[in-house]
Amino acid sequence: MTNPVDELVASLNPVRDDDITTSDETARALLTAITTETPPAPAPRRRSRLHLRFAALAVATVAAAAAFIVFPGRDSGPLRxxxxxxxxxxxxxxxxxxxxxxxxxxxxxxxxxxxxxxxxxxxxxxxxxxxxxxxxxxxxxxxxxxxxDEPAGGxxxxxxxxxxxxxxxxxxxxxxxxxxxxxxxxxxxxxxxxxARPGELYQDATPEPGDRPKSLRLTGRTVDQALVDLDRRGLTWAFSLGEFKPDGSGSSWNAPANWRPAGDRRITGAWMRSSASVGLLVTPEPGDPAPDPNN
Structure with a gap:
């Protein structure tokens, strides 16, 4: 039994096999033309704006980095x-x-x-x-x-x-x-x-006769009198031993920490050692501490 669909398809193809009259020579010529023809060039692809923008940004980044890389010259000269x-x-x-x-x-x-x-x-x-x-x-x-290695003349x-x-x-x-x-x-x-910071010892404070500043008013007083006055002012103290001539020449040395002479000995010089400490000078006597050879 014939299917109606087969009849419909057959009616759409009016060309029969025996209607094709192409010769072998024609077929070969057609095949040669197809195989030898140069294929058309593909249409150029359109690059997206995003890709172009990224490439430009990459170039700018490299240029900026290069601007901060500086190679010093070999002959840049001595440091100035x-x-x-x-x-x-x-x-x-x-x-x-x-x-x-x-x-x-x-x-x-x-x-x-x-x-x-x-x-x-x-x-x-x-x-x-x-x-x-x-x-x-x-x-x-x-x-x-x-x-x-010094040159002649020093x-x-x-x-x-x-x-x-x-x-x-x-x-x-x-x-x-x-x-x-x-x-x-x-x-x-x-x-x-x-x-100086508060309490720091002054590096330029050295023993000398007299009061420095004069407002100390300790020179000539006994040790006991001077220490009572300093305690009242809230100042600490340290003693030095030494002797000076009227022209200022002489020598002195620091006594051990917390050493104090007899209370009736006289103060010959006083100076500020720091914002909270006073140095006191007395004339050395037998039995007093000797100078430290390491100082």
Whole structure:
């Protein structure tokens, strides 16, 4: 039995096999044309805006990174300036250096590190001093003993300070200029003064005759009288032994801590050792402590 669908499909194809009259030569020519024809080029793909934008961003990032990478030249020359949190040093001439202390309370190693950058062996100490003596150059000299490598005539060094500070300014930089070959060969020991914290011992306070300041009014009094007065003022004390001539020449040494002479001996000098301590000088007598050979 014939399916109606088969009849419908057959009616749609009016061409019969025997109607095809193409020769073998025609078929071969058609096959050759198909196989030898150059295929058309594919249509160019359209790149998305997002891809292009990402590529541009990547290029910009590389360019920015390159701007921060600096390769120092081989012939950049000797160091002319260096600074850290404690100090800034600038070369101002041959064997001459301008030193600006930015933090007088910094670790001393930071000062040493900065000088070492210039090949200098310098110990810069900034110590507490008496009121009114701040910002002064207390001492400058060689750090090491001569080595024998010094040129004929010896090695010289100079120093100059610009430590002025406006009265209404509580803190301002300390400046000192160092010059001379000694700072290369023998090193330098430089001591500057700074304001003392409460209770810090003043490094410039040394035994001398008389009262410093005069308001102490202790010279000439007995030891007992002086100690009673200091207790009343809430001040501690320490004794030194020594003797001085009217022209100021003489010598002294510190007595052991808490040593005190007999109460009827006389005070020959008094000075502020710190904001809370006073030094007292007495003339040595037999049986008093001798100078410490290690000091």
């Amino acid at each position: 300036s260096y600074a850290n949190a404690a100090v800034q040093i600038d070369v101002t001439g041959k064997d001459e250096y301008a030193v600006e202390v930015k933090d007088a309370y910094a670790d001393q190693r930071e000062f040493r590190e900065a000088f070492a950058k210039f090949g200098l062996d310098v110990r810069l100490s900034i110590v507490p001093v008496s009121p009114g003596e701040e910002r002064r150059l207390i001492r400058v000299g060689p750090l090491h003993a001569p080595t024998g 090695v010289t060094g100079t120093s100059d300070t610009d430590l002025k500070c406006p009265p209404d300014q509580g803190a301002c930089p300390l400046r000192v200029t160092l010059g001379g070959a000694m700072f290369h060969l023998e090193g330098a020991d430089v001591v500057l003064g700074r304001r």
